[in-house]
Amino acid sequence: xxxxxFCGLLIAGLLLFLPLSGQARQVVCDDxxxxxxDRPAKKAVLDFVQRVTDxxxxxxxxxQDRIVTIDMDGTLVCERPTSVGMLFAENLLREWAxxxxxxxxxxxxxxxxxxxxxxxxxxxxxxxxxxxxxxxxGVLQSKMQTMVRGERHPRYKRPYRELFYxxxxxxxxxxxxxxxxxxxxxxxxxxxxxxxxAERPELAGLPPARFIGxxxxxxxxFADGKPVYYRLARELEPVNLRKGKALNILYRIGxxxxxxxxxxxxxxxxxxxxxxxxYPETLRLLLNHDDAGREFAYPGPTGSDAALCREQAGADIxxxxxxxxxxxxxxxxxxx
Amino acid sequence: xxxxxFCGLLIAGLLLFLPLSGQARQVVCDDxxxxxxDRPAKKAVLDFVQRVTDxxxxxxxxxQDRIVTIDMDGTLVCERPTSVGMLFAENLLREWAxxxxxxxxxxxxxxxxxxxxxxxxxxxxxxxxxxxxxxxxGVLQSKMQTMVRGERHPRYKRPYRELFYxxxxxxxxxxxxxxxxxxxxxxxxxxxxxxxxAERPELAGLPPARFIGxxxxxxxxFADGKPVYYRLARELEPVNLRKGKALNILYRIGxxxxxxxxxxxxxxxxxxxxxxxxYPETLRLLLNHDDAGREFAYPGPTGSDAALCREQAGADIxxxxxxxxxxxxxxxxxxx
Numbered sequence: 001x002x003x004x005x006f007c008g009l010l011i012a013g014l015l016l017f018l019p020l021s022g023q024a025r026q027v028v029c030d031d032x033x034x035x036x037x038d039r040p041a042k043k044a045v046l047d048f049v050q051r052v053t054d055x056x057x058x059x060x061x062x063x064q065d066r067i068v069t070i071d072m073d074g075t076l077v078c079e080r081p082t083s084v085g086m087l088f089a090e091n092l093l094r095e096w097a098x099x100x101x102x103x104x105x106x107x108x109x110x111x112x113x114x115x116x117x118x119x120x121x122x123x124x125x126x127x128x129x130x131x132x133x134x135x136x137x138g139v140l141q142s143k144m145q146t147m148v149r150g151e152r153h154p155r156y157k158r159p160y161r162e163l164f165y166x167x168x169x170x171x172x173x174x175x176x177x178x179x180x181x182x183x184x185x186x187x188x189x190x191x192x193x194x195x196x197x198a199e200r201p202e203l204a205g206l207p208p209a210r211f212i213g214x215x216x217x218x219x220x221x222f223a224d225g226k227p228v229y230y231r232l233a234r235e236l237e238p239v240n241l242r243k244g245k246a247l248n249i250l251y252r253i254g255x256x257x258x259x260x261x262x263x264x265x266x267x268x269x270x271x272x273x274x275x276x277x278x279y280p281e282t283l284r285l286l287l288n289h290d291d292a293g294r295e296f297a298y299p300g301p302t303g304s305d306a307a308l309c310r311e312q313a314g315a316d317i318x319x320x321x322x323x324x325x326x327x328x329x330x331x332x333x334x335x336x
Numbered sequence: 337x338x339x340x341x342f343c344g345l346l347i348a349g350l351l352l353f354l355p356l357s358g359q360a361r362q363v364v365c366d367d368x369x370x371x372x373x374d375r376p377a378k379k380a381v382l383d384f385v386q387r388v389t390d391x392x393x394x395x396x397x398x399x400q401d402r403i404v405t406i407d408m409d410g411t412l413v414c415e416r417p418t419s420v421g422m423l424f425a426e427n428l429l430r431e432w433a434x435x436x437x438x439x440x441x442x443x444x445x446x447x448x449x450x451x452x453x454x455x456x457x458x459x460x461x462x463x464x465x466x467x468x469x470x471x472x473x474g475v476l477q478s479k480m481q482t483m484v485r486g487e488r489h490p491r492y493k494r495p496y497r498e499l500f501y502x503x504x505x506x507x508x509x510x511x512x513x514x515x516x517x518x519x520x521x522x523x524x525x526x527x528x529x530x531x532x533x534a535e536r537p538e539l540a541g542l543p544p545a546r547f548i549g550x551x552x553x554x555x556x557x558f559a560d561g562k563p564v565y566y567r568l569a570r571e572l573e574p575v576n577l578r579k580g581k582a583l584n585i586l587y588r589i590g591x592x593x594x595x596x597x598x599x600x601x602x603x604x605x606x607x608x609x610x611x612x613x614x615y616p617e618t619l620r621l622l623l624n625h626d627d628a629g630r631e632f633a634y635p636g637p638t639g640s641d642a643a644l645c646r647e648q649a650g651a652d653i654x655x656x657x658x659x660x661x662x663x664x665x666x667x668x669x670x671x672x
């Protein structure tokens with residue numbers, strides 16, 4: 001059994017008062033979530049993990065069924081003012097839209113006329129696809145890698161690969177250590193999801209199959225003895241948001257998560273399918289962006305979206321406050 | 337190091353002539369593929385597995401990259417006179433087509449007019465989807481399970497779940513024991529693939545994510561606190577055949593197989609992508625149905641299909657002869 005504790009105090013106590021006996025070593029200080037404040041969210045996660053990993057607990061879940069699905073943009077990594085995937089697509093579309101041979105041609109004309117955001121709202125199913133249309137998949141991968149390593153976030157002046165939330169990466173590491181099967185389930189272009197997450201050691205060890213994003217339609221050519229994949233100008237169904245996440249979890253994982261973590265209305269379908277897991281205890285978390293000082297302040301599901309989310313995923317969604325629950329947000333932060 | 341051997345002889349030799357020393361125990365008799373005749377196919381597989389699992393060999397592949405993709409129909413399980421997935425869809429379509437309210441409605445009318453085979457040829461992308469349209473996914477799963485356990489093959493008079501090829505299941509077991517990451521990649525309805533393969537212990541231990549088939553479009557409803565998935569009347573792109581297998585390997589696995597095993601022109605794209613694996617030695621196998629006596633005799637890729645397959649996947653595709661390489665074919669066979 002593990003005792004949750006304030007580690008510094010306990011270690012001091014051990015050094016001062018206890019002999020270094022076998023007994024003393026049984027008191028393990030669980031600082032697995034040291035970047036989390038000792039508040040309800042941390043306690044809920046630690047309790048949940050302890051219960052589902054304890055073969056003597058009624059909530060026990062065998063390792064192969066410890067599926068956890070985690071959203072990327074806004075849950076693992078900063079998505080404001082623009083998510084990394086959107087920024088990448090916008091950069092590419094801007095290049096395209098300024099090409100002389102595309103003057104007057106839709107949808108580039110629409111992008112120029114209405115702005116990219118408007119076009120994205122109307123044609124999300126085209127946005128990622130169009131931006132990379134005709135590119136070789138490998139070439140785009142390299143471009144993505146260059147971008148996440150080189151281009152700097154307008155506020156933090158850091159490369160995008162540094163904009164992962166440190167407490168969330170710590171949580172991922174903790175879950176993997178406890179034999180959870182971690183999937184990242186993101187609305188972004190799946191190739192970008194794989195490229196961006198490969199930048200962080202906590203995620204780089206996961207096989208590529210664990211990253212589920214929106215798929216861009218591809219064709220493949222075998223002419224030169226090796227397959228060459230290139231992009232068509234559209235996405236594949238289902239776009240990996242809302243119901244799409246619930247669908248892709250069945251298609252791609254075929255098991256229901258016992259733990260799902262998101263931050264927006266796009267994640268409610270993913271949270272909802274935890275209720276189909278065949279175990280008595282499951283956990284649903286929504287990260288709340290309430291820290292304008294250190295990150296950004298913008299609501300999760302509100303109004304009718306919140307009502308729909310509760311209707312789909314139940315009322316017992318636990319909120320994580322970035323302001324109150326996170327000791328620090330980014331690795332480059334100095335902490336509270 | 338393992339010595340390939342005719343096991344009975346070696347064991348007899350050991351008992352007669354060798355003391356039971358430490359040295360004697362080093363001579364391991366590799367009968368992992370005991371259902372395979374001692375011929376080139378068996379030797380190629382054993383050599384390949386030994387090399388890629390030996391850290392001192394130039395062909396070594398770390399376990400996480402030991403991806404193997406195996407076709408199902410005609411490679412793991414009998415597909416004649418009708419594949420299990422097709423038969424299931426045909427049974428359902430027949431029920432539909434005879435429903436009074438569908439009289440005169442397309443495409444059921446076309447199925448009645450032209451026959452199901454013709455309709456399937458013209459509209460493969462609709463075949464699985466249409467047959468189950470409107471059904472809850474869970475209901476269809478149960479129907480599939482009932483069918484593979486209960487309905488008997490016209491020739492063998494055995495339930496369809498018994499029609500797996502025993503030497504192929506032994507190969508799967510051997511690969512899993514050697515830390516290969518086994519994927520079944522089938523043109524059939526993915527739900528049927530999962531249901532059918534779950535019937536065999538050699539495959540039942542694999543997570544559902546390892547079964548990649550053609551996807552039927554679904555919708556999901558969260559109204560009653562649990563997700564309910566139901567089928568729409570079409571399939572999703574890409575149909576998991578030919579190029580579709582190459583595409584889904586990138587989408588769903590994100591790693592290229594070092595070993596691919598199929599039996600038809602539908603598998604050539606899957607065989608071809610082994611050439612994109614970043615390791616020096618890869619292996620491509622096609623099962624040849626040349627045993628009319630014990631199973632069925634029908635060619636793999638021939639003529640222009642064979643030429644295309646060689647163009648895509650290379651000339652060094654190794655053929656497995658069911659007649660010459662398999663000691664027995666089905667578990668219920670008495671053997672040669």
